[in-house]
Amino acid sequence: MAEVKTKGEVIFNRAAIVAVLIALVIMLTPIFWIGATAFKPRNLATTAPPTVFFEPTLSPFAKLFTKRSQLREPVDEATYAAAPWWEQLIYDGGESVVRNKKTGEATSSGYGNRYMNSLIVSIISTFLAVSMGTITAYGFSRFRVPGEQDWLFFILSTRMLPPIVVAIPMFLMYRAVGLYDTHVGLIILYTAFNLSFAVWIMKGFIDEIPREYEEAALVDGYTRLQAFRKIVLPEALTGIAATAVFCFITAWNEYAFALMMTSRNAQTAPPYIPSQVGSGLSDWTVIASGAFLFLLPVAIFTFLLRNHLLRGMSFGAIRK
Amino acid sequence: MARIELRNIQKFFGAVQVLKDVNLTIEDGEFVVMLGQSGCGKTTTLRAIAGLETVSSGTISIDGKEVQDLRAADRDIAFVFQSFSLYPHMTVRENIAFPLRAVRMSQSELDAAVNEVAGVLGIERFLNRKPSALSGGDMQRVAIGRALVRRPKALLMDEPIGALDAKLREQMRAEIKRLHISRGSTSVYVTHDQIEAMSLADRIVVMHAGLLQQVGAPEEVYNRPANLFVAQFVGSPVMNVSDIAVEGGAGAAVLSFGKGTRLPVAGGHVGHLPGQRPVKLGIRPEAVLLRHAPEPGFVETETTNIEPLGSHEIVDVRLGDATLRARVEPGFVGDGQKVWVGIDPERAHFFDGESGMALRRTA
Ligand SMILES: Nc1ncnc2c1ncn2[C@@H]1O[C@H](COP(=O)(O)OP(=O)(O)OP(=O)(O)O)[C@@H](O)[C@H]1O
Ligand SMILES: [Mg+2]
Numbered sequence: 001m002a003e004v005k006t007k008g009e010v011i012f013n014r015a016a017i018v019a020v021l022i023a024l025v026i027m028l029t030p031i032f033w034i035g036a037t038a039f040k041p042r043n044l045a046t047t048a049p050p051t052v053f054f055e056p057t058l059s060p061f062a063k064l065f066t067k068r069s070q071l072r073e074p075v076d077e078a079t080y081a082a083a084p085w086w087e088q089l090i091y092d093g094g095e096s097v098v099r100n101k102k103t104g105e106a107t108s109s110g111y112g113n114r115y116m117n118s119l120i121v122s123i124i125s126t127f128l129a130v131s132m133g134t135i136t137a138y139g140f141s142r143f144r145v146p147g148e149q150d151w152l153f154f155i156l157s158t159r160m161l162p163p164i165v166v167a168i169p170m171f172l173m174y175r176a177v178g179l180y181d182t183h184v185g186l187i188i189l190y191t192a193f194n195l196s197f198a199v200w201i202m203k204g205f206i207d208e209i210p211r212e213y214e215e216a217a218l219v220d221g222y223t224r225l226q227a228f229r230k231i232v233l234p235e236a237l238t239g240i241a242a243t244a245v246f247c248f249i250t251a252w253n254e255y256a257f258a259l260m261m262t263s264r265n266a267q268t269a270p271p272y273i274p275s276q277v278g279s280g281l282s283d284w285t286v287i288a289s290g291a292f293l294f295l296l297p298v299a300i301f302t303f304l305l306r307n308h309l310l311r312g313m314s315f316g317a318i319r320k
Numbered sequence: 321m322a323r324i325e326l327r328n329i330q331k332f333f334g335a336v337q338v339l340k341d342v343n344l345t346i347e348d349g350e351f352v353v354m355l356g357q358s359g360c361g362k363t364t365t366l367r368a369i370a371g372l373e374t375v376s377s378g379t380i381s382i383d384g385k386e387v388q389d390l391r392a393a394d395r396d397i398a399f400v401f402q403s404f405s406l407y408p409h410m411t412v413r414e415n416i417a418f419p420l421r422a423v424r425m426s427q428s429e430l431d432a433a434v435n436e437v438a439g440v441l442g443i444e445r446f447l448n449r450k451p452s453a454l455s456g457g458d459m460q461r462v463a464i465g466r467a468l469v470r471r472p473k474a475l476l477m478d479e480p481i482g483a484l485d486a487k488l489r490e491q492m493r494a495e496i497k498r499l500h501i502s503r504g505s506t507s508v509y510v511t512h513d514q515i516e517a518m519s520l521a522d523r524i525v526v527m528h529a530g531l532l533q534q535v536g537a538p539e540e541v542y543n544r545p546a547n548l549f550v551a552q553f554v555g556s557p558v559m560n561v562s563d564i565a566v567e568g569g570a571g572a573a574v575l576s577f578g579k580g581t582r583l584p585v586a587g588g589h590v591g592h593l594p595g596q597r598p599v600k601l602g603i604r605p606e607a608v609l610l611r612h613a614p615e616p617g618f619v620e621t622e623t624t625n626i627e628p629l630g631s632h633e634i635v636d637v638r639l640g641d642a643t644l645r646a647r648v649e650p651g652f653v654g655d656g657q658k659v660w661v662g663i664d665p666e667r668a669h670f671f672d673g674e675s676g677m678a679l680r681r682t683a
Contacts, residue, residue, distance in 0.1 A: 210403060212403055213407060215372050215392075215405075216399065216405045216407075217418070218372065218391075218392040219370050219372065219392045219395070219397060220398070220418060220422055220466075221393045221396075221423060221470075222393060230418075231407060234409045235407075235408070235409060
């Protein structure tokens with residue numbers, strides 16, 4: 001039988017759609033604005049009212065990855081013609097790429113390295129937090145752990161202090177043990193930070209998986225570890241996906257620790273992007289292109305895991 | 321196939337003793353049903369045999385070999401859970417093949433074994449489906465298939481059909497019985513449904529509060545209950561139990577039900593009862609006899625309630641302080657009518673008023 005809707009319901013549904021559209025516009029406008037600015041020529045970036053229609057250019061990205069200086073006079077045509085496309089874009093903006101005096105190579109701005117650092121640190125720390133968190137959660141869920149409640153509370157309590165409170169003691173410790181400005185240092189930090197979250201969320205998911213699944217495997221000739229791998233892990237996949245996305249977002253966006261614990265070698269993208277604001281003349285197109293690239297990994301990661309997430313976000317409510 | 325022996329099994333969960341000295345021998349190829357109320361320790365016993373639960377003391381042997389310290393995986397026993405426990409991420413075929421994958425086995429052997437079991441259980445049609453697309457009965461067939469596929473030494477089933485509806489339960493009961501007869505696997509089956517127990521078991525184990533109350537063939541448990549608990553737990557409707565006083569001796573005796581209601585019986589049936597101790601009479605509804613007219617050995621009373629059950633009716637009559645329930649043909653008597661009630665002394669059970677143990681004629 002088709003669902004019969006009352007007039008009130010119809011009006012409510014329409015109102016809800018309108019409300020959702022308004023919310024969408026409010027939330028997507030900044031993202032659209034960042035995305036648009038990332039492809040604008042510099043002179044259109046700060047016009048008022050904003051330019052909506054323009055010919056997109058990759059020049060902000062060319063600038064983002066290189067170190068530049070102002071051109072005193074325009075380049076001669078032969079040099080321009082011989083330059084690669086990205087260098088031409090920079091010449092177009094009245095700037096030239098700073099080149100190494102000896103090798104003649106273009107000098108990198110450092111954004112590429114920082115972006116790589118962000119990827120390395122986020123991916124590894126997410127992997128560690130989720131895998132250790134899953135195993136720990138399994139232990140808490142399936143075995144009698146003396147003082148289980150206290151341990152779980154203790155694990156959660158590590159998340160109660162805002163990062164900025166512990167940043168200074170951490171900084172001193174890290175400097176003393178040589179972890180300052182290292183990838184390993186940041187990975188340890190983010191793993192520790194995410195682990196408590198991973199344990200709690202994964203415990204919820206694993207509690208939902210009936211013990212009998214593993215017990216059936218145990219009597220059928222499998223070891224506890226094999227049962228975990230073949231039964232628990234596949235069943236916990238949605239939970240693992242959800243936890244991984246959350247951990248990745250946290251690590252990827254982390255700012256305070258990254259700012260204090262790193263300088264050049266292991267610095268991630270978040271502290272770098274704002275550092276470009278106001279160093280000399282702010283080129284907003286470059287900042288927008290940096291921010292735009294920064295948005296991509298989380299968006300891609302979440303998109304890839306979307307099927308698992310939709311089920312995972314209901315926290316086991318519709319399994320079985 | 322195997323013979324399983326439990327010796328002096330005790331199990332504590334913290335300070336709570338769940339199994340108190342369980343002794344049981346399950347013969348090779350036997351179908352034993354453990355029957356008891358919720359929480360009496362049936363599942364715990366089964367899990368102990370399977371190795372899913374360690375025992376606090378006692379020994380478990382399979383074919384004479386002590387296994388209580390072996391891992392579940394090394395005991396070669398299969399377990400069917402009430403919740404079916406089919407792995408949702410695997411197809412039916414993969415579910416059934418799963419136990420075989422624990423041991424090295426060629427793909428063709430594996431396929432043959434899966435197909436054979438699927439054929440026996442009539443589940444070939446769903447082999448490529450996910451368990452979530454099956455009905456309850458089919459899920460349980462798959463679960464049994466998964467248990468049987470590697471030909472385990474014994475098959476343990478914990479209320480395997482308890483979650484199904486009545487009609488399906490009856491059908492599955494017959495299938496399990498057929499399967500047992502054709503395969504002859506040593507089976508231990510847990511249930512709190514006595515009809516299931518009666519119809520399936522070679523021997524029934526009645527359990528209560530962590531102790532075995534009686535172990536015996538279904539007819540024996542039904543006809544010669546060892547104590548009051550077994551008497552009242554087995555049989556439906558429940559056996560009538562009333563406090564009585566026994567007067568008189570060898571020749572003829574009278575059972576006094578209080579309020580001056582006395583029922584004469586031949587002395588041979590009660591001669592063995594102790595004189596001074598309180599005694600309880602247990603009598604199944606089919607052994608409570610009703611008459612429309614006075615007869616020797618019958619006393620006059622009235623019906624107080626009638627429960628029509630289609631094939632028969634359960635009639636309540638007062639007898640002194642007691643209410644007896646009698647099983648009669650439909651329409652035998654109306655509510656509130658006068659009847660004469662007696663008992664079949666051959667089928668009367670007497671129990672010690674304090675210990676509840678059966679008081680049997682030693683003859
Ligand atoms: N892991 C455990 N920890 C503590 N107590 C337990 C545990 N498992 C079972 N018990 C207790 O042991 C007693 C017996 O449990 P068991 O599961 O063996 O009963 P059962 O006869 O199978 O009952 P049911 O018919 O309800 O399945 C119950 O009182 C139960 O609460
Ligand atoms: Mg049970």
